[in-house]
Structure formats: structure tokens, C-alpha cells
Amino acid sequence: MFRSVEELVKLADESHLSISEVMIQSEMETTGKSREEIFLRMAGNLDIMEKAVERGIHENVRSHSGLTGGDARLLQDYLASGKSLSGDVLLDAVSKAMATNEVNAAMGTICATPTAGSAGVVPGTLFGLRQRLNPNREQMVRYLFTAGAFGFVIANNASISGAAGGCQAEVGSATGMAAAAAVELAGGTPDQSAHAMAIALGNMLGLICDPVAGLVEVPCVKRNAIGASSAIVAADMALAGIKSKIPCDEVIDAMYRVGRMMPGALKETAQGGLADTPTGRALKKKIFGSAAPSSALNNP
Amino acid sequence: MKYRSVFDIIGPVMIGPSSSHTAGAARIGRVARKLFGEVPESVTVTLYGSFAETYKGHGTDVALTAGILNFDTSDERLPQSLEIARKQGVSIRFYPDRETRTEHPNTARLHLKKGENELDIVGVSIGGGKIEIIEVDGFAISLSGSNPALLVLHRDKYGAVAEAAGLIAKYEINISYMQVSRHKKGSLAMMVIQTDEEISEGLAAEIACLPNMLNVAVLS
Known part of the structure; x- marks a missing residue:
């Protein structure tokens, strides 16, 4: 078992294992389950992620509120036009991250990574990198174990809850996890994974959770989109040999402390940020009327 | 250590839109149902913190109801739970309490009733779908770690x-x-x-x- 990123990287280096392998062995040790059982369960999660992505980029997904849906497809069409500024890999990842969150907002089936509101970044980054890196199914499942290992450290030392730590704890964590996992998928070292995560999460510090009308839609879908792009850029930086001056564990701790300092209005209460703009308030009124959702709901 | 498995992080597979406000809420409802042991006639739910502010947007009411109906977080009937509960004759009322300060922002108290059978339970959704039960029928529960x-x-x-x-x-x-x-x-x-x-x-x-x-x- 590892409690910090430092311990995780040390474990991997000393036993000449990948981060994903350290995570799998740790899971076997903690739960007493077999490698096959653990691997199959994660492969099942990968299937769910893939289905959500496919649904989001092919079907006409719309949320009940009408606030989100269809943007992943718009990006796919734009990609096909060959005119993109940021490049095919990046935009494909962005589109697939959005696809996942659009399905989530429409109350579809997704796999939380680490949460539902931030479920797009990790699979979006993976499926966006697929054409470039051509991974086999095992490598794709391993990507999820690597992302899980880093997320595990964040969850136990800081938070992955927007209500407790703001969006930095959700999309911030997911971006760090995806960056670290992308490094391993591309053949980087455990240490480079740690730097990618530190760079990615460090860039997300202070990000507030301000869902318009309290819905996991605006700005969540777009935060996941740009989270996926940041993850790939951070992974590239680490693979190029760039190091985070602040060690990964200290970045995680900083995220935790920033979350503690953040006022309640900016932590998933829909009382600040974009939720508290004239348009944000108007959208809330349009969706719920003026009284709801503050009135008690009776059933029947 | 609050989280012990990699599947606490990469998971659960669930119906959206929120792991804490939907999946976690469904899990709290399901633990309540399991401890109650039968379909309740009526349930009173008090919501605190972020639950109280955003429960409707996140489908927290729908998810808690799904849990009370013994549905899993990935059950495709989850979005229709209010309707299903109504058909089964289960009356569920939600009261957001914005005054009381709780230790964790996502806290819910459920009171289940059928005839003489009553159960009071307090659950907390700590993030990523993970939950803690902190009180049952006035018994304070202290579960260390996860x-x-x-x-x-x-x-x-x-x-x-x-x-x-x-x-x-x-x-x-x-x-x-x-x-x-x-x-x-x-x-x-x-x-x-x-x-x-x-x-x-x-x-x-x-x-x-x-x-x-x-x-x-x-x-x-």
C-alpha cells in the first residue's frame, strides 16, 4: 500500500514495475481478490466509458434541462473539416471528454473517474490518444489503473468532492490523473507521471465549483473538455523532461488547503461564480421557476 | 484512509449526473432500505449543506428514492424512481435544511416508517460515490477508515x-x-x-x- 505519490513512485522504481502494476498488486493485497477478477472489473469499466463516448459523439444526446448536449458532435464535425487550430489528437480528446459529460448530464450511464461531474477527462484523454499511440486493450485498462493510483492518493490526502474542495478537487484531480496515466501509456517513467500530475493539478488550483442551477452541466461539460486538453499538454511537458518545481504530494496538499479556504458559496452550492451571474440566475429561474428548488418537493 | 480500493476512484458505474449527489445518495437510500428490511410506507428526508442547495438539479431526491426502492447506482430505472415509488404507494417528502451546519456538506437524514416499524438514519456522501453512515436510530456510529x-x-x-x-x-x-x-x-x-x-x-x-x-x- 502507498500513501503518497512519493511512495508510489519509489515502490514502482525499486521493484522495476509500472505504476499500473503497483496499483493492481496493491488492490490484490487489500481486497484478497485475484488479478483476473480485478483486471476484468476494470475492463468492464473501460467498456462503459467507451459506450458513453460513442453515444455522445454519435447520438443526439440532450439533458432534461436543455442546457447541454450536442457539443461533442459539433467538435467531431469540425475535426472532420480539417481546419482545427489545436490539432486532431487534442480536439478528439476534448470532444470525447465532452461526450461523456453530456451523457452524464442526460442521466445516462457513465463510470465515475473520480466523480461523475469529472467523468469525461480520463476517458476523453484515453480515447483521444488512441489513434496516436495505438494501445491494445490491456494497455488501455492499465491506463485506468495508473489514473486510479494517482486519484487514490488525492482522495485519501485531499478530496475528490466539489462540495468539500471545489472543482479543483474534481476536474483538477481528473486532469492530474489523466496526465499521469497518459505518460505511462506513452512509455514514460513513473517519475514523469508524477511530474505530469503535479503540473496539471498545479494549474487547476483554486478552480471553484459553481454549477448553474445546481446542475452538473454548465460549466462542468466544458471544464472536462479543457481538462482533457490540459492533461495531454501536461503529459507532453513531462515527457519532454520538464519537472514540476513543487513536488506532486505538496501540490496535492496545496489543493486540499485551498479547498479548505474556499468559501461555501464556491463549493457546489450554486451560489457563486458562473451560477451567480445574471444569465446563470435567469437560467435557474427558467428551469425550476422562481420557488424551486428551494421549496420542499412532495411525492406523491 | 477513507478510500481503500482503486474502484472507489475509477467507479462506480452509475447513472448521472453526480457521484456524490446521485450515486452516493442512492447508496445512502439503499442502506436505509436494507436496515429497514421492507418497503416503507412513508419516508421523510432532511437534506443539509450542498444537498439542501442543489438536490433537485443533481437528482438527489430521485436517487435517494431509487435507493429506498433497493435500486443500485447503475439501475436504469433510477431516473424514473419518483414515479415508481408513487405507483408502489411509497410517500417520500424532502425538506432542505439550510440553517443547521453539518460536519460534511453532503448530509441526509432519513426517517422510514411502516406501521410500528420506524428507522432513523444519517448518511454522508463524502465524494466519488463513497458514503459513510454516521447514525442509526440514535446510535452514533464511528467507522474508522474505509x-x-x-x-x-x-x-x-x-x-x-x-x-x-x-x-x-x-x-x-x-x-x-x-x-x-x-x-x-x-x-x-x-x-x-x-x-x-x-x-x-x-x-x-x-x-x-x-x-x-x-x-x-x-x-x-
């Missing part, structure tokens, strides 16, 4: 604890922590048993069949 746990409501009779512990041993499961509380001698009692290994539904069902046990819920 190991799997069994919550057992039972009659306060001699041998009850030994019988449950015996079955757990039969399954070769090690108890890491145990707490037994009761209101008064001979009345209702509550066992909280934390284990090193996963607890199967089979074991929970066998414990529930023991003579003095009332209801059993598993927290994984």
Missing part, C-alpha cells in the same frame, strides 16, 4: 453477538473493529462490524437469518 462494514440491527439477547461473529469466522473473514450499542437492556441493539475482507451478500443474508437478527446492511 474497510467494508456490516450494520446489524438485532435484539439485545445473550449470544446474539457471538452468533454473528461465528458466522463471520466461518467465512474466514477477519473483524478489524466492532462496536455494539443498545438503548436499554433487552431492547433493540446495533452491531457495527468492520472487516479486512469484502463482505458477500451471501454472508449478510445468512446473518439476517439468525434468530435474534432483525436487519443487515453491507457497506463496501
Whole structure:
């Protein structure tokens, strides 16, 4: 078992294992389950992620509120036009991250990574990198174990809850996890994974959770989109040999402390940020009327 | 360590839109249902913190109801739970409490009732779909860390604890922590048993069949 990123990287280096392998062995040790059982369960999660992505980029997904849906497809069409500024890999990842969150907002089936509101970044980054890196199914499942290992450290030392730590704890964590996992998928070292995560999460510090009308839609879908792009850029930086001056564990701790300092209005209460703009308030009124959702709901 | 498995991070597979406000809420509802042991006639839910502010947007009411109907977080009937509850004659009322400050922002108190049978339970959704149960029928529950746990409501009779512990041993499961509380001698009692290994539904069902046990819920 590892409690910090430092311990995780040390474990991997000393036993000449990948981060994903350290995570799998740790899971076997903690739960007493077999490698096959653990691997199959994660492969099942990968299937769910893939289905959500496919649904989001092919079907006409719309949320009940009408606030989100269809943007992943718009990006796919734009990609096909060959005119993109940021490049095919990046935009494909962005589109697939959005696809996942659009399905989530429409109350579809997704796999939380680490949460539902931030479920797009990790699979979006993976499926966006697929054409470039051509991974086999095992490598794709391993990507999820690597992302899980880093997320595990964040969850136990800081938070992955927007209500407790703001969006930095959700999309911030997911971006760090995806960056670290992308490094391993591309053949980087455990240490480079740690730097990618530190760079990615460090860039997300202070990000507030301000869902318009309290819905996991605006700005969540777009935060996941740009989270996926940041993850790939951070992974590239680490693979190029760039190091985070602040060690990964200290970045995680900083995220935790920033979350503690953040006022309640900016932590998933829909009382600040974009939720508290004239348009944000108007959208809330349009969706719920003026009284709801503050009135008690009776059933029947 | 609050989270112990990689599947706490990459998972759960769930119906959107929020792991804490939807999946976690469904899990709290389901633990309440398991401990209650039957379909309730009426349920009163008090929501605190972020739950109170955003429950409707996140479908927290829908998810808690789904849990009370014994649905899993990935059950595709989840979005229709309010309708299904209405058809089953379950009345569920939600009261957001914006005044009371709770330790964690996502806290819900559920009061389930059917005839003489009543249950009061307080659950917290700590993030990523993970939950903690902090109170059952006035029994404060302190679960350290995130190991799997069994919550057992039972009659306060001699041998009850030994019988449950015996079955757990039969399954070769090690108890890491145990707490037994009761209101008064001979009345209702509550066992909280934390284990090193996963607890199967089979074991929970066998414990529930023991003579003095009332209801059993598993927290994984």
C-alpha cells in the first residue's frame, strides 16, 4: 500500500514495475481478490466509458434541462473539416471528454473517474490518444489503473468532492490523473507521471465549483473538455523532461488547503461564480421557476 | 484512509449526473432500505449543506428514492424512481435544511416508517460515490477508515453477538473493529462490524437469518 505519490513512485522504481502494476498488486493485497477478477472489473469499466463516448459523439444526446448536449458532435464535425487550430489528437480528446459529460448530464450511464461531474477527462484523454499511440486493450485498462493510483492518493490526502474542495478537487484531480496515466501509456517513467500530475493539478488550483442551477452541466461539460486538453499538454511537458518545481504530494496538499479556504458559496452550492451571474440566475429561474428548488418537493 | 480500493476512484458505474449527489445518495437510500428490511410506507428526508442547495438539479431526491426502492447506482430505472415509488404507494417528502451546519456538506437524514416499524438514519456522501453512515436510530456510529462494514440491527439477547461473529469466522473473514450499542437492556441493539475482507451478500443474508437478527446492511 502507498500513501503518497512519493511512495508510489519509489515502490514502482525499486521493484522495476509500472505504476499500473503497483496499483493492481496493491488492490490484490487489500481486497484478497485475484488479478483476473480485478483486471476484468476494470475492463468492464473501460467498456462503459467507451459506450458513453460513442453515444455522445454519435447520438443526439440532450439533458432534461436543455442546457447541454450536442457539443461533442459539433467538435467531431469540425475535426472532420480539417481546419482545427489545436490539432486532431487534442480536439478528439476534448470532444470525447465532452461526450461523456453530456451523457452524464442526460442521466445516462457513465463510470465515475473520480466523480461523475469529472467523468469525461480520463476517458476523453484515453480515447483521444488512441489513434496516436495505438494501445491494445490491456494497455488501455492499465491506463485506468495508473489514473486510479494517482486519484487514490488525492482522495485519501485531499478530496475528490466539489462540495468539500471545489472543482479543483474534481476536474483538477481528473486532469492530474489523466496526465499521469497518459505518460505511462506513452512509455514514460513513473517519475514523469508524477511530474505530469503535479503540473496539471498545479494549474487547476483554486478552480471553484459553481454549477448553474445546481446542475452538473454548465460549466462542468466544458471544464472536462479543457481538462482533457490540459492533461495531454501536461503529459507532453513531462515527457519532454520538464519537472514540476513543487513536488506532486505538496501540490496535492496545496489543493486540499485551498479547498479548505474556499468559501461555501464556491463549493457546489450554486451560489457563486458562473451560477451567480445574471444569465446563470435567469437560467435557474427558467428551469425550476422562481420557488424551486428551494421549496420542499412532495411525492406523491 | 477513507478510500481503500482503486474502484472507489475509477467507479462506480452509475447513472448521472453526480457521484456524490446521485450515486452516493442512492447508496445512502439503499442502506436505509436494507436496515429497514421492507418497503416503507412513508419516508421523510432532511437534506443539509450542498444537498439542501442543489438536490433537485443533481437528482438527489430521485436517487435517494431509487435507493429506498433497493435500486443500485447503475439501475436504469433510477431516473424514473419518483414515479415508481408513487405507483408502489411509497410517500417520500424532502425538506432542505439550510440553517443547521453539518460536519460534511453532503448530509441526509432519513426517517422510514411502516406501521410500528420506524428507522432513523444519517448518511454522508463524502465524494466519488463513497458514503459513510454516521447514525442509526440514535446510535452514533464511528467507522474508522474505509474497510467494508456490516450494520446489524438485532435484539439485545445473550449470544446474539457471538452468533454473528461465528458466522463471520466461518467465512474466514477477519473483524478489524466492532462496536455494539443498545438503548436499554433487552431492547433493540446495533452491531457495527468492520472487516479486512469484502463482505458477500451471501454472508449478510445468512446473518439476517439468525434468530435474534432483525436487519443487515453491507457497506463496501
